Amino acid sequence: MSMEISNNYSNYEKSGTSTAKEGNVTTSTVELKTSTGGTKTEQIKTGYSNVNDYSKYLQGKYSYMNTGTTSMQGVPTTVSVSGAFLKKCMNDPEKAKYLEENLAALPDCASYAVSHAQGTLTSISYEIDANGNITGISSGTNDPDGKIARENAERRAKEKKAAEEKAAGRRKEKKEEEEKAAERRAERKERMEGTFTVSATGTDIKSVTQNIVVAVSGTSSPTGGSFDIKA
Numbered sequence: 001m002s003m004e005i006s007n008n009y010s011n012y013e014k015s016g017t018s019t020a021k022e023g024n025v026t027t028s029t030v031e032l033k034t035s036t037g038g039t040k041t042e043q044i045k046t047g048y049s050n051v052n053d054y055s056k057y058l059q060g061k062y063s064y065m066n067t068g069t070t071s072m073q074g075v076p077t078t079v080s081v082s083g084a085f086l087k088k089c090m091n092d093p094e095k096a097k098y099l100e101e102n103l104a105a106l107p108d109c110a111s112y113a114v115s116h117a118q119g120t121l122t123s124i125s126y127e128i129d130a131n132g133n134i135t136g137i138s139s140g141t142n143d144p145d146g147k148i149a150r151e152n153a154e155r156r157a158k159e160k161k162a163a164e165e166k167a168a169g170r171r172k173e174k175k176e177e178e179e180k181a182a183e184r185r186a187e188r189k190e191r192m193e194g195t196f197t198v199s200a201t202g203t204d205i206k207s208v209t210q211n212i213v214v215a216v217s218g219t220s221s222p223t224g225g226s227f228d229i230k231a
Contacts, residue, residue, distance in 0.1 A: 024049060028093050032101040035108035042104070046096045051083055054090035062103040072110035077124040079106060084130035095132065102134060113138055 026047040031039045048054035055066060064070045064079045071077060081099070089095040106126060114121055119142035127135045200211035 026093070028097070030093075030097050032097065032104060035105040035112070042100065044093070044096050044100050046089070046091055046093050048090040051086045051090060054086055058086075058100070058103065061100070062106070064106065065103055072107055072124065073114040075110065075114055075121045075124050077110055077126075079103070079126045081128045082130045085128055085132050088130075088132075098132060099128070102128070109136075118142065 024047045025045050027043050027045050029041060029043050032042045034040055045057055048057065058065055058081075059067065062079075064072070064077065065081055066079070069076050069078050081103075085095075085099070089099045110124055113124060113136075117138065117140055119140045121138050121140040123139045125137045127137075129135070200208045200215065202208040202211065
């Protein structure tokens with residue numbers, strides 16, 4: 001079982017912020033939307049000179065971002081944010097707000113996914129691409145205790161056994177047919193053992209016929225009697 005959900009950054013709505021600058025990094029106090037439909041006040045930072053520093057700042061708040069597989073609600077979870085999008089966010093307060101708003105909501109979203117999924121989730125992943133579009137993918141099973149798998153295995157075993165028995169039956173029938181055919185051939189051979197064919201060649205039909213009779217009867221050529229052929 002798998003499910004994929006996509007969200008597009010272009011649908012994000014802007015809201016007001018207040019800012020305070022310290023060196024090159026600007027701290028903005030903003031209202032972030034929550035996964036429950038409300039809002040919360042949060043400070044976000046922008047103005048970083050490189051993606052590495054910005055990533056370290058974000059990972060300090062959201063330890064699951066770009067750190068491989070972690071666990072949320074007991075389910076292996078990965079959260080990947082494109083380096084290209086991080087570069088866009090690190091100096092853009094509105095994009096940074098959008099990113100942190102979604103990163104902050106992830107634990108609640110994972111909890112919701114686990115509690116509302118049909119079956120048991122085995123993995124969750126969220127990916128934010130270079131344009132800020134979010135793709136969520138979950139995988140799971142409707143058979144966590146293996147009952148369905150066992151039933152399917154038993155069914156397949158029965159089907160296989162039935163097919164093998166059917167094939168064995170066909171082989172037995174074929175063997176019986178071959179044996180009967182062999183018996184019939186033997187019977188024909190036995191009957192043919194009492195038959196014969198002889199031939200004779202000559203220049204007149206009388207001598208030819210006499211030679212055939214001699215061959216059949218096993219006697220010598222007749223010395224008496226006559227066999228006249230009349231026109």
